[in-house]
Amino acid sequence: MWNWSGASHLTWLNGLAMLIGTVIVLLLALGVVTYTIYAQRKILGWMQGRIGPNRLGPFGLMQTIADILKLLIKEDIIPEKADRSLFLLAPILAFVPSFMVLSVIPFSRTHVFTANISIGLLFYIALSAITIHGVMLGGWASNNKYALIGGMRSAAQMLSYEVPLGMSVLGVALMAGSLNLNTIVMSQHTGWWNIVPQFLGFCIFLVASTAELNRTPFDLPEAESELIAGYHIEYSGFRMAFFMLTEYVYLFAMAALCATLFLGGWSGPFLPGWLWFAIKVFAFIFFQFWIQNTMPRIRADHLMSFSWKVLLPLSLFNIVLTAVFKTIV
Amino acid sequence: MSDVEDSNQKTPEENEGAEQPSKPSDSTAPAGEKVAKASEGEKPKTADPAATNSSDPTDGAKPPEAADAVAPSKPASAAKPAAAAKPAAGAKAAAAGAERPARAAKAAAPPDPRIEAAKETAEKVKATLVAELGETAVEETGAAHLNPMVRIKRDFWPQAVELLKNHADWQLNYIECMAGTDYPEYIEVVIYIQSTNLGHFICLKTRTPRDRAQIPSIVSIHPGVNWEEREIYDLLGVHFTNHPDLRRIMMWEGFKGHPLRKDYSEWDGGEENGAH
Amino acid sequence: MALTDEAQSIRTEEMILNVGPQHPSTHGVFRLVVKISGETIIEAEPVIGYLHRGTEKLAEDLQYTQIIPYTDRLDYVSAMINNYALCHTVERALDLEIPERAEYLRIITMELQRVASHLLAVGSYLLDLGAMSPFLYVFQERERIVQMFNELCGARLTYNYMRVGGVKWDAPPGWIDQVRDFIPFMRKKLKMYDDLITGNEIFLSRVRGIGVFNTETALAYGLSGINLRSTGFDWDLRKKKPYSIYNRFDFEVPLGKNGDCFDRYILHMQEMEQSLRIVEQAVEQFPSSGPVLGKVPKMVRVPAGEYYSGIEGTRGELGFYIVSEGKDKPYRMKIRKPSFVNLQLLPELLKGQSMANLIAILGAVDIVLGEVDA
Numbered sequence: 001m002w003n004w005s006g007a008s009h010l011t012w013l014n015g016l017a018m019l020i021g022t023v024i025v026l027l028l029a030l031g032v033v034t035y036t037i038y039a040q041r042k043i044l045g046w047m048q049g050r051i052g053p054n055r056l057g058p059f060g061l062m063q064t065i066a067d068i069l070k071l072l073i074k075e076d077i078i079p080e081k082a083d084r085s086l087f088l089l090a091p092i093l094a095f096v097p098s099f100m101v102l103s104v105i106p107f108s109r110t111h112v113f114t115a116n117i118s119i120g121l122l123f124y125i126a127l128s129a130i131t132i133h134g135v136m137l138g139g140w141a142s143n144n145k146y147a148l149i150g151g152m153r154s155a156a157q158m159l160s161y162e163v164p165l166g167m168s169v170l171g172v173a174l175m176a177g178s179l180n181l182n183t184i185v186m187s188q189h190t191g192w193w194n195i196v197p198q199f200l201g202f203c204i205f206l207v208a209s210t211a212e213l214n215r216t217p218f219d220l221p222e223a224e225s226e227l228i229a230g231y232h233i234e235y236s237g238f239r240m241a242f243f244m245l246t247e248y249v250y251l252f253a254m255a256a257l258c259a260t261l262f263l264g265g266w267s268g269p270f271l272p273g274w275l276w277f278a279i280k281v282f283a284f285i286f287f288q289f290w291i292q293n294t295m296p297r298i299r300a301d302h303l304m305s306f307s308w309k310v311l312l313p314l315s316l317f318n319i320v321l322t323a324v325f326k327t328i329v
Numbered sequence: 330m331s332d333v334e335d336s337n338q339k340t341p342e343e344n345e346g347a348e349q350p351s352k353p354s355d356s357t358a359p360a361g362e363k364v365a366k367a368s369e370g371e372k373p374k375t376a377d378p379a380a381t382n383s384s385d386p387t388d389g390a391k392p393p394e395a396a397d398a399v400a401p402s403k404p405a406s407a408a409k410p411a412a413a414a415k416p417a418a419g420a421k422a423a424a425a426g427a428e429r430p431a432r433a434a435k436a437a438a439p440p441d442p443r444i445e446a447a448k449e450t451a452e453k454v455k456a457t458l459v460a461e462l463g464e465t466a467v468e469e470t471g472a473a474h475l476n477p478m479v480r481i482k483r484d485f486w487p488q489a490v491e492l493l494k495n496h497a498d499w500q501l502n503y504i505e506c507m508a509g510t511d512y513p514e515y516i517e518v519v520i521y522i523q524s525t526n527l528g529h530f531i532c533l534k535t536r537t538p539r540d541r542a543q544i545p546s547i548v549s550i551h552p553g554v555n556w557e558e559r560e561i562y563d564l565l566g567v568h569f570t571n572h573p574d575l576r577r578i579m580m581w582e583g584f585k586g587h588p589l590r591k592d593y594s595e596w597d598g599g600e601e602n603g604a605h
Numbered sequence: 606m607a608l609t610d611e612a613q614s615i616r617t618e619e620m621i622l623n624v625g626p627q628h629p630s631t632h633g634v635f636r637l638v639v640k641i642s643g644e645t646i647i648e649a650e651p652v653i654g655y656l657h658r659g660t661e662k663l664a665e666d667l668q669y670t671q672i673i674p675y676t677d678r679l680d681y682v683s684a685m686i687n688n689y690a691l692c693h694t695v696e697r698a699l700d701l702e703i704p705e706r707a708e709y710l711r712i713i714t715m716e717l718q719r720v721a722s723h724l725l726a727v728g729s730y731l732l733d734l735g736a737m738s739p740f741l742y743v744f745q746e747r748e749r750i751v752q753m754f755n756e757l758c759g760a761r762l763t764y765n766y767m768r769v770g771g772v773k774w775d776a777p778p779g780w781i782d783q784v785r786d787f788i789p790f791m792r793k794k795l796k797m798y799d800d801l802i803t804g805n806e807i808f809l810s811r812v813r814g815i816g817v818f819n820t821e822t823a824l825a826y827g828l829s830g831i832n833l834r835s836t837g838f839d840w841d842l843r844k845k846k847p848y849s850i851y852n853r854f855d856f857e858v859p860l861g862k863n864g865d866c867f868d869r870y871i872l873h874m875q876e877m878e879q880s881l882r883i884v885e886q887a888v889e890q891f892p893s894s895g896p897v898l899g900k901v902p903k904m905v906r907v908p909a910g911e912y913y914s915g916i917e918g919t920r921g922e923l924g925f926y927i928v929s930e931g932k933d934k935p936y937r938m939k940i941r942k943p944s945f946v947n948l949q950l951l952p953e954l955l956k957g958q959s960m961a962n963l964i965a966i967l968g969a970v971d972i973v974l975g976e977v978d979a
Contacts, residue, residue, distance in 0.1 A: 048741040145622050149644070149960070216735060217807050220961075228629060296808045297735025299961045300644060474698065474912045503824045506913055508926045508939035521913050521926070525824060525840065532913070553827030556949050564661075579654040579978065588662050589937075 025102050033248040034064045040289055047293045074237040079143060082234065086141035091235065091242035094134025097127040098249040105256040106182050108266045108273035120181035121173060124257060125166050128212070131246060132158045138243070139231035150230030153220050153300060158212060160307040165208035167315035171201040171322040172261045185265035193264040197325070200318045202262045204311055206287075209254045211307070214247065215288050217295035218303060255284035444472045451477035454531060457496060458489050473532040476521070483544055486535045487571075491550045493522070493533070500524045501531060504551050509561035511590045516542050516567055520554070537567060539590075546572040564589040619647060622960075626655050630733040630964050633974030639955070639963065646963060649955040651948060656978035664938040669695050669769055669905040672938070677763035679940065680976040682725050683919040685718035685754070688767035690916050693848060694925040695769045695905060698912040706895040707771035708850045712887045713784060714754065714766065715849075716880040720791065721750040722919040723873045723880075726971050730870060731802065733968040734811055739802060746794050753783055770901035785888050788881050795877055803871065812866040816954045816966035819864055826950045829943050830921025831876070832970060835861035835868040842917040853890070854883045866969035873971075904933050913941075920944050920971055940979055944972040 038053065038061065045052025053060035078087055104120040117123060132155055139151015172194050173179050176187040188194055195202050211218035227233070232243040259265055259280035266273030298306070451470035454477060458466050462485050469480040481489045493501040506521040519534040537544050546569035548555045558569045559578040566587035569575055577584060586597050625636035634655035640648040660679065664672045669691075676687040689711055696703065703711075728743035751761045758766040758774055766773055802808060820836040833840050841858040843851040859875035861868030907929040915924030921943025928937040947970055954966050 044737070048738050049745055050741060145620060216737075219735065293738050295736060296731060296805065296811065298807050299811055299959070301959065301961075302810055474910055476913070504827050505829075505915055505922060506924050506926055506939070506941040508937075508941075510928050510937040510939075519911070519926075521924075525838075530846075532911075551827070552825050553946060553949060556945060577654075579657040581654070588659060 022103075026099065029099060029102055029249055029252060030245075032252050033245060034068070036248050036251060036285060037064045037067075037244075039285070040292075043286065043289045044293055047290070068241060071241040072238055076237040076239060077234075079234050081143045083141040083143065086137050087234075088239075090134050090138035090141055091239045091246075092134070093137060094131045094246045095242045095249075097130040097134075098246045098253065101127050101253045102249070102256070104181055105253065106185050106260060106265055107256075107277055110273075114182065116180070116182055118178070118180045121169060121179040121184070121261075124181075124253075125162070125169070128250070128253075129158075129162055131250070134246070135231050135243075138235065142231070142234035144234050146227045146229075147231050147233045150227045150233065153227075154214065154231055157214070157218065157220060157303060160304055161208045161211035161218075161311075164204055164307060164311035164315045165212055167312065167319060168201045168204035168208060169261055170315075171198045171318050174319070174322045174326055181260050181265075185260055185267060188264040189267035193262065193267075195262045198262060198318075198322070200314065200321070204315045204318065205258065205262065208307075208311060209258065210288065210291065211303070213250055213254055213288070215251070216292040217298045219292075219297060220300055220303060251285060251288065252281065255281040255288075258284045441475075443475045447472035447475055447477040449477075450529070450531070451479050454479045454493070454499065457498060458485075458492065461492055462488055468536075473519075476530055476532045478532040478534065480534050480536070483535050483537055487545045487547050487550060490520070490522075490533065490547045493531075494550060498527075499529060499531075500526050501529060501533075502526075504553055505530075507554050507557040507561070509565045509567055509589070511539070511565055513591070515539060516565055518544055518561060518567065520547075542567040543570060544568075545570050546575075548572055563587070566590060617642065624963070626652075630968065631974075632729065632968075632972060635972070635974050635977070637951075637963075637967070639960075641960060644960045646955050646958050646960065649952045649963070651951055653945075653948070653974075653977050656974050658979065660979045661938055661940060664935055666934065668933045669907065669935070672935075673767065674763065674765045676940075677765055678975055679942065679979055680722075680918065680920060680923075680944065680973045681762060682973060683718050683722040684762065684764045685714045685766060686722075686916070686918050686923065688764065689715055689849075690918065690923045691925050692767045692769050693916055694912055694914045694927055695907055697914050698907045698910070698927065698929070699769070699901075699905070701770050701901065702899055703849075704771055704896045704899050705892045706775070707897040707899065709887050709891045710757075710772050710776060710897060711767065711849060712851070712854075713884055713891075714757065714764075714772075716883045716887070717750050717753065717784070717787075719880045719919050720877045720884075721747045723877050726919075727798070727802075727870065727873050730968040730971070731808070733964045734808065736802075736808070739798070742798075746791060749787055749790070753780065753787070756780060756783075768898060768901075769905050771896070771898035773898075775897045781888055781891055784884060788885050788888070791881055792878070795874065795881075799874060803874070809867065811961075811965050812870060812969070814863070815866045815958075815962050816869075816969055817863060817865045818950065818954065822950070822953075823864070826953075827946045828921065828950060829946065830918065831869055831872045832921065832947050832950075834858065835872055836864035837862055842915060842922060846915075848914070848916055851883075854886045856882050866965055869969040869971070906931060906933050907935070915941055918943055920973065920976070921947055942976045942979055944974075944976040945979070948972050948977055 041063070042052040042060075044050075053063035056062040056066050078084060101124045103115045104117060104123050106114045135158070136151045136155045139147045139149075139154065142148070172184060175194060175197060176184040178184060178187075184194075210216075214220075232240055235243060256277075259277060263280045263283075264276075265280075266277040268276035271279075448471060451472065455467045455470045458479070458481070466482055466485040466489060467479060468482050469478075471478045471480075490501075493499045501522040501524050503523040503525050504520050505523050507519070509516060509518045515536045516539055517534055517536050519532060521530065521532050523530050535544060542565070544567055546558055548558060548569075549571070555572075555574070556578060558572055559575060561567050562569060562572075562575055563577040563579050564587055576582070580588070586593050588595075619640055619642050622639050622641055623636065624639060625631040626634040628635075631637065636652040636655070638650045638652060639646050658678070660675050663675060667675070673688055673691060676691045677684040679687050724743040724747050728740040732740040754764055754766075755761050756777055757780060758764045760766075818836065820833075820838040823833045823836050823838065829840070837860050839858055839860060842848070843856075844858055856879045859872050859879065861872055907927060909929055909931040911926070911928045913924055913926040915922040917923075922941060923943055924941030926937075926939040926941065927935045930936045951967065951970060954970075955963055958966065
């Protein structure tokens with residue numbers, strides 16, 4: 001099979017392989033999202049002493065598929081007073097980047113799907129920021145006060161957590177001496193996983209990524225008890241499914257990024273690379289569900305001050321620490 | 330439900346007739362209806378005494394004249410069923426008959442010391458109010474069951490409440506309950522008010538005529554009655570002057586009529602009330 | 606130069622936001638019209654009445670026993686206590702003797718009901734604050750209480766259990782043992798909740814120092830129950846105006862210090878412990894046999910006059926005011942609804958708070974719309 005580390009020239013064959021790879025990633029992501037939602041419901045149910053979905057298919061395995069189908073055939077409602085074009089554009093704007101970031105994630109050592117770009121890390125951070133526009137536009141275009149507040153909160157939150165998130169991964173980049181995600185994994189493959197030398201960075205990343213994903217305790221944009229559903233309150237049918245999809249693809253992507261940056265990506269003893277990768281991704285996702293089950297929601301103003309007053313100084317400190325460490329060693 | 334008081338006077342059918350209404354699920358059963366009809370049929374006869382009774386319901390101890398006033402109508406209502414021997418009406422008469430001696434006995438018995446104490450306290454409240462607001466401020470004193478009751482003239486209502494709130498001897502600072510009642514001749518508003526420091530628990534009331542019912546508001550003294558006054562305005566149609574925000578609270582804006590008035594009919598409001 | 610002026614000062618606009626009547630955290634059909642500037646509340650106006658069923662008017666055409674099921678539907682998560690409040694008022698008017706066994710059954714059911722209701726209050730409060738699990742956890746313990754009630758009276762929510770002069774059903778064999786077993790189980794669970802919730806930093810940051818009011822305000826607004834006690838004012842009708850047989854039990858009245866949302870939360874937890882203490886003692890003293898319904902006339906006729914008596918409900922003072930003409934139906938019945946009175950303070954509490962605090966404050970006031978609207 002074609003290996004990202006070997007090929008440097010784009011040939012027709014490579015191009016075709018890439019196209020196939022894209023389709024595979026797309027299907028993979030959809031499959032992962034489907035069963036992430038299922039896993040979420042099952043895990044939450046287990047933690048809360050409930051059963052969770054168990055009607056459709058064995059152990060309720062077909063439940064999410066049925067839900068998606070239901071969303072597909074539902075009426076696509078566009079509010080009369082909404083800004084129609086923006087309203088239609090917003091879910092797409094939110095969704096496309098979430099898939100694009102998957103193109104730089106190294107799923108295993110040898111495969112066809114990863115773009116071996118030297119600024120992979122930057123690419124991820126930059127693209128994921130585009131989603132904010134989709135969310136904000138969706139909130140704005142809905143012409144609904146709850147959606148507007150949700151969208152604004154979302155924008156404020158994602159922007160302020162983008163900064164510590166970016167800072168926290170800089171330590172990793174310093175360690176590997178590269179922004180290329182493949183190189184970062186390789187450097188961990190030969191040495192320590194970054195979680196050990198970059199433990200502070202890992203903690204910051206974990207918090208910031210939770211906020212970036214709008215998950216509990218940072219799920220303010222869609223704080224159900226306050227804003228009902230937040231920015232996507234007016235969306236229905238498949239447009240709403242797009243927002244949900246975005247959310248869960250990002251959960252997957254962020255888990256993959258976390259595994260790549262801090263947990264050694266696909267590297268690990270005995271088991272095949274893709275399985276290691278899957279285990280690490282699932283560990284991150286499980287952690288998110290666990291937190292979701294345990295924590296109340298943080299308040300908006302606390303959220304902001306936590307980002308700027310705690311996380312940002314800490315991540316700056318981490319960068320300095322890493323730089324000093326790198327110079328000495 | 331096995332224990333029956335005065336069961337010696339009742340036949341089995343009467344027992345059944347009396348028992349039915351106490352089961353809420355069977356309220357539509359024929360026997361229950363009969364009782365309801367019987368009591369309805371009796372209404373015109375007892376209407377007068379009922380009025381005199383309710384015009385002064387605050388007098389805790391049963392006044393003997395009230396019992397007497399009921400008495401004349403009784404033989405008539407009791408004699409008819411005795412001849413017809415209808416079970417339901419018989420039960421009614423038997424119950425009434427059982428009640429009458431009990432009432433007479435109560436009237437003859439020495440007055441309840443708790444009620445006497447309540448009346449004394451009410452007199453003291455009156456003395457305080459009269460000293461500050463003049464003789465006309467207090468219309469009546471007595472006992473509302475076991476609690477002292479003072480009826481205040483409508484015009485002095487806020488002043489009296491404020492006075493009792495700030496007066497060192499009373500310090501009535503905590504309104505526990507506020508209610509309005511529609512009587513045939515007037516509407517009465519009552520507050521049960523507590524002194525958290527001194528432990529007094531007193532019933533204060535005031536009356537307003539039913540037409541253009543109007544009472545000065547006491548929200549400025551006790552902000553906690555804001556919604557209670559709105560509710561009384563909404564459901565009984567008492568206009569509280571100087572209330573900061575007198576609007577309907579339970580019913581919607583545009584609703585016609587005041588449901589808790591005794592003469593309210595749900596058909597009066599017409600389209601407005603039904604349309605929502 | 607109008608253009609530059611406009612550019613220099615950003616024009617802001619106040620926004621009116623309708624919270625409810627259908628909103629996840631208003632606990633029913635409750636509407637709150639808030640005027641906000643950004644996320645700061647300038648003004649809030651509660652709008653109620655969506656669940657108004659006219660219980661007071663209905664009661665005028667019902668016999669006293671027939672009113673009891675209607676009281677179930679007031680504060681529908683503490684139906685036992687509502688039942689009792691009405692029966693208590695009528696019994697006081699009639700000066701009835703209640704059999705011992707009935708009194709104990711009433712105490713046990715009422716205090717268990719208080720535990721169940723407080724559990725739900727705490728659970729739904731945390732749900733409002735974004736923690737999903739506690740709400741689902743509390744239903745497990747509440748289920749045991751509900752099951753016990755079900756065995757006792759055949760209903761899970763609207764019990765219709767109390768009667769004037771006693772209770773409708775005697776405890777089935779083994780029921781008291783179930784209650785006895787429940788107490789240590791519940792204590793263990795309360796400890797668990799305490800560990801899970803009380804120390805949570807995020808929770809504390811959301812409820813500490815939020816929605817503060819002092820005793821004076823509370824008294825002026827007629828607040829009662831936990832809302833009043835959270836300000837540190839000792840006012841529990843079970844102690845202050847003992848009714849039923851509460852004077853036989855040894856229990857404390859937990860008091861708050863600051864009058865904030867945290868105090869209101871923690872009082873719920875502490876009151877559950879005290880309720881368990883009462884239940885424990887009641888189970889010990891429970892008479893082994895005896896009637897459960899006193900000598901009551903078949904047709905309850907309240908002597909002419911007016912009567913008011915309040916008891917300590919789960920949300921505050923629950924009272925019934927009855928005007929009687931001496932008939933079997935009340936001439937007028939007024940319910941002193943604790944949630945209704947407590948809710949009045951809400952607009953004052955919300956002024957100047959942020960939208961996120963709105964939920965925290967509303968949840969801590971702890972209303973049940975069935976009662977507010979009656």
